[in-house]
Amino acid sequence: MKKMRFATRVGIISLATALAAPAIAGEVGGYVVDGSDTVALRSAQVRIVELNRSATTDRDGSFLFTDVPEGEYTIEASYVGAQTVSETVSVPATGEIDVTLQLSPVDGDNAMILVVGQRANQASALNIKREADGVSDVITRDAIGQFPDQNVAESLRRVPGVNVLDDQGEGRFVSVRGLDPDLVSTSLNGVRVPSPESDVRSVALDVISSDIIESIEVKKSLTPDMDGDTIGASVEIETTSAFDRRKSLLTAKIEGSYNDYADHISPKGSVDFATRLGDNVGVSGGLSYYKRKFETDNIEADDYSDAGMIFPTEVQYRDYDVERERISASLNFDFRAGDSTKLYVRGIYSQFDDQEYRRRTTFDLGDFEDFGPTTITANGATFSDATIDDPSEPGEDLRQRIGVERDIKDRLESQKIRSIVVGGESDWGDWFAEYSGSWAKSSETEEGNVDPAEFRQRFSDDGLTLGFDYSDQRRPIYSVIADPGSFYDPSEYELNDIELTALSDAQDEEYAAKFDLGRRFAMDRGEFTVQAGFKGRWRDKTYNKEVEFYEYDGPGTFSLADVLGTQTYRITDISPVASYTGASDYFRANFDDFELQPVDSDFDSAVEDYSVSEDILAGYLLGRYDSSTLRVIGGVRFENTRNSILGNTVTLIEEDGTLPGGGTASEDTVIVSPVAFEKDYDSWLPSLNIRWEAQPNLILRLAGYKSLVRPKLSKLAPRFAVEQNDDDEREGEFGNPALDPYRAWNFDASLEYYMNSNGALTGAVFYKDIKDYIVDTVQRDGVFNGIAYDEAVIPINGDEAKVFGFEASFAQSLSFLPSPLDGLLVQANYTYTDATGTVFTDGDQNDPREIPLPATARHTFNVVLGYDKGPLDIRLAGTYRDRYLDEIADEAALDRYVDNHFQLDLSAKYKLTKNIKLFYEWVNINNAKYYAYNNFGGQRNPYQFEEYSWTMKGGVRVTF
Numbered sequence: 001m002k003k004m005r006f007a008t009r010v011g012i013i014s015l016a017t018a019l020a021a022p023a024i025a026g027e028v029g030g031y032v033v034d035g036s037d038t039v040a041l042r043s044a045q046v047r048i049v050e051l052n053r054s055a056t057t058d059r060d061g062s063f064l065f066t067d068v069p070e071g072e073y074t075i076e077a078s079y080v081g082a083q084t085v086s087e088t089v090s091v092p093a094t095g096e097i098d099v100t101l102q103l104s105p106v107d108g109d110n111a112m113i114l115v116v117g118q119r120a121n122q123a124s125a126l127n128i129k130r131e132a133d134g135v136s137d138v139i140t141r142d143a144i145g146q147f148p149d150q151n152v153a154e155s156l157r158r159v160p161g162v163n164v165l166d167d168q169g170e171g172r173f174v175s176v177r178g179l180d181p182d183l184v185s186t187s188l189n190g191v192r193v194p195s196p197e198s199d200v201r202s203v204a205l206d207v208i209s210s211d212i213i214e215s216i217e218v219k220k221s222l223t224p225d226m227d228g229d230t231i232g233a234s235v236e237i238e239t240t241s242a243f244d245r246r247k248s249l250l251t252a253k254i255e256g257s258y259n260d261y262a263d264h265i266s267p268k269g270s271v272d273f274a275t276r277l278g279d280n281v282g283v284s285g286g287l288s289y290y291k292r293k294f295e296t297d298n299i300e301a302d303d304y305s306d307a308g309m310i311f312p313t314e315v316q317y318r319d320y321d322v323e324r325e326r327i328s329a330s331l332n333f334d335f336r337a338g339d340s341t342k343l344y345v346r347g348i349y350s351q352f353d354d355q356e357y358r359r360r361t362t363f364d365l366g367d368f369e370d371f372g373p374t375t376i377t378a379n380g381a382t383f384s385d386a387t388i389d390d391p392s393e394p395g396e397d398l399r400q401r402i403g404v405e406r407d408i409k410d411r412l413e414s415q416k417i418r419s420i421v422v423g424g425e426s427d428w429g430d431w432f433a434e435y436s437g438s439w440a441k442s443s444e445t446e447e448g449n450v451d452p453a454e455f456r457q458r459f460s461d462d463g464l465t466l467g468f469d470y471s472d473q474r475r476p477i478y479s480v481i482a483d484p485g486s487f488y489d490p491s492e493y494e495l496n497d498i499e500l501t502a503l504s505d506a507q508d509e510e511y512a513a514k515f516d517l518g519r520r521f522a523m524d525r526g527e528f529t530v531q532a533g534f535k536g537r538w539r540d541k542t543y544n545k546e547v548e549f550y551e552y553d554g555p556g557t558f559s560l561a562d563v564l565g566t567q568t569y570r571i572t573d574i575s576p577v578a579s580y581t582g583a584s585d586y587f588r589a590n591f592d593d594f595e596l597q598p599v600d601s602d603f604d605s606a607v608e609d610y611s612v613s614e615d616i617l618a619g620y621l622l623g624r625y626d627s628s629t630l631r632v633i634g635g636v637r638f639e640n641t642r643n644s645i646l647g648n649t650v651t652l653i654e655e656d657g658t659l660p661g662g663g664t665a666s667e668d669t670v671i672v673s674p675v676a677f678e679k680d681y682d683s684w685l686p687s688l689n690i691r692w693e694a695q696p697n698l699i700l701r702l703a704g705y706k707s708l709v710r711p712k713l714s715k716l717a718p719r720f721a722v723e724q725n726d727d728d729e730r731e732g733e734f735g736n737p738a739l740d741p742y743r744a745w746n747f748d749a750s751l752e753y754y755m756n757s758n759g760a761l762t763g764a765v766f767y768k769d770i771k772d773y774i775v776d777t778v779q780r781d782g783v784f785n786g787i788a789y790d791e792a793v794i795p796i797n798g799d800e801a802k803v804f805g806f807e808a809s810f811a812q813s814l815s816f817l818p819s820p821l822d823g824l825l826v827q828a829n830y831t832y833t834d835a836t837g838t839v840f841t842d843g844d845q846n847d848p849r850e851i852p853l854p855a856t857a858r859h860t861f862n863v864v865l866g867y868d869k870g871p872l873d874i875r876l877a878g879t880y881r882d883r884y885l886d887e888i889a890d891e892a893a894l895d896r897y898v899d900n901h902f903q904l905d906l907s908a909k910y911k912l913t914k915n916i917k918l919f920y921e922w923v924n925i926n927n928a929k930y931y932a933y934n935n936f937g938g939q940r941n942p943y944q945f946e947e948y949s950w951t952m953k954g955g956v957r958v959t960f
């Protein structure tokens with residue numbers, strides 16, 4: 001209540017200040033549209049030349065000047081890529097003058113250049129960036145359609161400073177300026193999007209189809225009226241509005257895609273529309289469907305040894321066959337309730353179903369970890385299961401064992417994001433207000449998935465000899481040198497156990513309400529605005545997991561031969577493999593033949609459960625000064641955060657271990673104790689943004705602001721897992737309810753030059769000082785929340801992290817070249833990021849080591865060469881991302897790095913008629929691969945290698 005009283009006082013002060021000011025009667029308002037009167041031009045700059053006052057058009061092309069003295073004035077509208085136009089108006093002592101300004105392209109040849117195509121998109125994006133309050137980058141509807149992007153994450157990889165983290169060859173999480181995706185916030189139609197996943201705050205943007213998006217703006221500096229919970233950037237996604245256009249729109253796309261590995265044509269289709277039901281009511285929306293089949297060939301290696309040579313003691317060959325189905329829909333209503341008020345309702349639903357079959361062949365060479373391979377060659381090694389003399393005890397035999405496991409995962413995962421927001425804005429001349437209420441919910445569920453069914457064979461003195469070829473640094477390849485006759489025999493691989501994910505249910509729901517009120521004051525050479533607001537967010541996140549482990553206890557044996565399938569793996573021969581559903585079908589049909597393992601099931605089911613509520617109350621006060629050359633926005637935001645957190649302390653005590661009350665455990669025992677915590681903290685977040693147009697189209701920006709990112713709810717949850725052996729040694733993995741949020745001071749400076757001929761050259765530098773960076777640490781011999789441990793993994797607030805970097809981008813329509821070269825376009829951007837932090841990974845707080853921050857790519861760049869003239873529209877895009885640190889290990893040599901990535905994509909469109917376009921897309925032309933590695937032993941050693949090959953798409957787009 002204390003924080004609510006603060007926000008109320010802010011609003012009262014603003015109101016009292018405004019009421020004391022006298023009103024001036026005249027108003028000038030209107031719209032800026034393209035020359036064909038098809039679309040409203042958003043972010044056009046409109047000036048009253050004689051008064052040195054400026055305004056920026058809203059997404060419906062509207063603008064408004066209040067308190068205009070009586071007289072004659074020149075109203076001027078400018079837009080990158082268009083000719084500047086002006087009109088003289090006479091403003092009466094009272095009333096409003098309406099003006100509609102129509103803009104034509106600079107070259108004047110084709111009015112549609114501001115409506116459709118690459119050049120229209122480039123002009124739109126550059127204008128939004130030019131007129132933004134802070135440092136930002138934008139991609140608009142046409143840009144999203146110009147590239148073969150499958151989801152919102154992939155669309156964002158074209159933006160300067162954005163790094164996209166892929167999953168099985170498809171963009172998933174977004175990192176901005178080298179920062180962890182959890183430090184990037186996401187809004188959809190102004191609504192903060194909760195995360196579908198159980199263990200992160202970041203939103204996997206592959207859930208949302210790019211077909212239903214109108215624009216995406218990456219805001220890299222904050223103003224007081226924005227939520228303060230980001231350090232990387234705020235990604236703001238908007239769907240269509242009927243008032244974005246002057247005319248009705250209806251488009252339909254039908255396409256098919258073909259993946260080289262899957263050898264299957266996948267269907268995709270979308271439809272979107274926008275229309276006005278009279279002058280004051282509009283409806284818009286879209287529907288997208290994509291069912292994609294693809295395959296991934298994967299190798300993973302781990303547990304490295306340096307006995308005689310560097311080699312992994314575990315190697316997995318994974319064959320993924322995936323069917324991914326995505327459905328996205330939006331429906332929006334817009335209303336004009338009189339001359340002063342606009343109301344809207346915006347809803348979105350997106351569902352992402354992932355049916356994954358993974359056949360895996362795993363080699364366990366753990367017995368060789370201390371004594372090394374049987375023989376070592378120039379490019380590899382051999383491993384034999386034969387009995388040898390024990391080097392550590394001469395005269396004693398050492399039985400060496402090779403384990404071979406062949407398993408199948410049959411998993412269906414469903415993610416959903418849905419939101420609805422009801423709101424509006426009112427402008428009464430001097431006074432204005434914005435208000436909204438929203439609901440959003442995200443979820444991720446699995447139910448009844450077999451993950452995995454494992455068939456296993458152990459070789460010990462049976463005559464098996466394996467060879468591993470390490471000559472290709474990325475791909476260790478095995479061969480069978482000596483086979484006892486059972487290695488390839490599926491009947492020799494008996495079912496060992498089945499892990500059933502009976503339920504994995506993550507739910508994240510948030511209600512929000514906000515109200516902003518402002519008052520404008522006309523000045524001699526500009527306009528000053530006072531604005532205040534309040535926002536409340538009420539969030540609940542829960543995760544419930546139920547895992548069941550079963551062992552086969554039926555008559556006879558059940559082996560891989562009973563569920564034999566055919567591999568689709570290309571790297572090497574990993575047969576025999578299981579069929580897709582044979583093991584899971586048998587398990588369900590013969591459930592009584594399987595015996596539940598209660599200890600493992602109870603432990604794994606209870607240890608991940610948690611529930612967190614997070615209530616945020618915020619208020620702000622800002623002042624804003626606008627003239628035709630200078631904009632200054634400064635103020636402060638206050639946010640109070642309150643958490644109620646529930647979790648479990650789950651202790652597994654092995655047989656003969658000591659029980660909590662004394663006595664000895666007669667068998668393995670699991671003890672579950674509920675734990676609850678409360679948390680409350682305040683944050684003051686000042687900010688200042690300056691935009692100065694030093695000369696026409698040359699803009700300097702400076703920004704400084706303080707922000708925070710709250711800890712992952714999964715890290716904050718009191719989930720305390722303890723395993724105690726029969727010697728009473730205790731290992732644990734703990735959540736930490738005492739974690740403080742990340743807090744950062746952020747500074748940005750940019751210089752932007754906009755060319756009249758639809759182009760721009762921009763550069764920016766940025767610096768971030770991040771306090772209380774959260775890292776996982778290994779602690780030894782201590783007590784945490786009353787729980788004693790010998791070794792434990794605990795997330796803690798680390799020291800500080802520094803982020804420094806710069807961005808540069810260039811975009812130009814080369815329409816000044818002679819025909820036919822005048823259709824060429826060039827876009828390029830580059831980002832350099834130096835981000836370092838300090839961690840303690842071995843439990844010794846006196847021995848820190850400096851690391852690049854996770855997900856930090858030092859170098860990223862994008863280059864696009866396009867051609868847009870007449871019926872032909874074609875783009876070739878190249879995207880490069882430098883290597884980055886992915887996971888931190890106990891020692892630096894075992895840290896996981898993801899190698900650099902360069903990908904080429906091609907898209908082409910051909911206009912058959914005014915309403916029909918054919919299109920073709922070629923994704924990952926160069927078969928860019930995924931490679932993760934460590935630097936153990938002073939060399940690169942593979943953790944993971946994946947390849948997906950290319951995908952081609954083709955189809956038709958019809959506009960009505």
